[in-house]
Amino acid sequence: MGISIWQLVIVLGIVILLFGTKKLRNVGGDLGSAINSFKKAVKDGKQDADQNLENKAADADKVIEGEVTSKEKDQA
Numbered sequence: 001m002g003i004s005i006w007q008l009v010i011v012l013g014i015v016i017l018l019f020g021t022k023k024l025r026n027v028g029g030d031l032g033s034a035i036n037s038f039k040k041a042v043k044d045g046k047q048d049a050d051q052n053l054e055n056k057a058a059d060a061d062k063v064i065e066g067e068v069t070s071k072e073k074d075q076a
């Protein structure tokens with residue numbers, strides 16, 4: 001017992017009568033903009049996280065003068 005196509009058409013017709021096509025178009029445009037902004041934020045966040053990992057990996061290879069590395073600990 002699912003929703004048939006005719007039931008969806010009736011509901012869509014009622015929504016259009018209540019809100020009007022202009023209002024629905026504005027809501028659709030706002031929703032699309034919000035989704036695009038969310039996708040962009042997720043993409044930027046992932047790029048920032050990847051860049052932070054690369055920076056940490058590059059910093060891990062550097063040895064400060066006088067610092068004991070794990071290789072030196074193993075030899076002692």
